[in-house]
Amino acid sequence: MHNPHWWRDAVIYQIYPRSFADADGDGMGDVTGIISRLGYLQSLNIDALWISPFYASPLHDGGYDVADYRRIDPRLGSVEEVKELLDQAHARNLKIFFDLVPNHTSIDHAWFQEVLNDPPGSPSWDRYMIREGKGSHRELPPNNWTSVFHGAGWTQLEHDGKPTGYWYLHIFDTSQPDLNWENPEVIEEFHSILRFWFDLGVDGFRIDVAHGLRKDPALPDVVLDQSNPDFDLYRPYWDQDSVHEVYQGWRAIANEYPDQRVFCGEAWVATEERLSLYLRSDELHTCFNFNYLQAGWDATKMHEVIDQTIATHAKVGAPPTWVLSNHDVIRHRTRLAPLVNGEPDLERGLDRARAATLFALSLPGSAYIYQGEELGLDEVTDLSPEVRQDPAWLRSGGTDGKRDGCRVPLPWDTSSESFGFSANGNSWLPQPAHWSELTIQAQSADPESTLNFYRRTLALRKAEPSLGEGSLQWLDAGNPEVLAFQRGETQTAVVSVINLGDDLVHLPTYLGTEVLATSSDAVAVLDTSDGQHVVIGGETAVWLRAK
């Protein structure tokens, strides 16, 4: 039966398509690869997939540089195959989000090619952020804006091989010119793109750089106030008030469809308050909550972020989202690992990652899982410079731009050269040898594996009426390094507990004595020596049945 509120507590699995499964053997994942693995995806007990861009692209930024929004990159598939994917996923009760990249196009997009061919001042130029340079020969950029991927944010346009004195803005790579969202043609075009994919049956969109579309029209220089911890987010091209008009227009289109179509914004903004503006009932349904991802392994910070998130989302009636990993950040097994002699301790990193995941999956709202985290994959930190493709790596001279390390293709089985990622052993990034122990095949057979931990946890989350949306009440666990809360108010309520400290903790009896789930089977025991109470290990989380 169709549930129009499915997205409010959905678990959404992110696929980075170039690295998921390669059916045609070219070393790059593809749409047919995803179709061939739908059985696996269903076995995870997730509700939906979000697929990072697979549109026609020169791949200067892994597909976040789109040359044609209505075509699939031929290396990854075709619109017909995507239709097949939608049909087969829907038949398995899985929803699908695509990824929309509205802040910029690729330089290969027909619109930017028109810019390159047309003389200065042509109407085609107004679709992008193009301005006259400064200096007597307009040889200097219009202002001091920089690229997120390092270096200047402006590049001078040439016409007939000569500098024009006009510069185009690229908040990301030079291959990603920013669109001019004041231009009605740009607005219309994206309305039409949304309808194109909604008509094909897509259930929703993740919106790339949702906070960046509108720029301060005066294009003032960036002035950073480093006394503010979030100073980097206060820039005249992030989170401008007028961006909300864009999403009001999009929401009206989504609402035209009788079954629910939804948006999830990627909005990096300074405060939860600012985030909640994107979530008003006539704008986006959800947004990623990066404050939680950034809270780290710190009880006080986690507690604070959870409270702020829930309170600000409640004001606008939107469900929060929880995310620990994605294709832009260091995998959370490595990120949360304590450093021992300067190196991450990956064993403890895995304990912490599983605990953080179990805890996050008990929070109210929806949750995101990034491909490979269900295998406990670690960040690949030793990729050689020749294989790296992150544009920020090149633009920073190798000091930043290490996002390839979380994009290494998935290990499926132990037998073949690319661990079954590709039929003939190809892989666009090399996989580390130790992943042979982390393959899906290896982990499927082991009930204690991270993969089976995810499957069990997600099945339980689905089955427990008090998890998903709803309220949360904090409980005192009697230890500053232990966080505990109850979901729901009935006898069937679940109590979720995480121990962020290193030591064993005897939990107070009133938290519950029936263990429903643990992040590590070795470390939650029922101690009956002095009445019944649960003992959990350091860096562990549990779900208990409320007393």
Ligand code: TEU
């Ligand atoms: O990421 C946006 C991005 O780069 C964020 O880091 C954000 O803009 C910045 O932190 C603001 O402070 C998205 C995609 O997820 C990424 O893969 C792309 O490279 C990028 O947009 C450009 O499309």
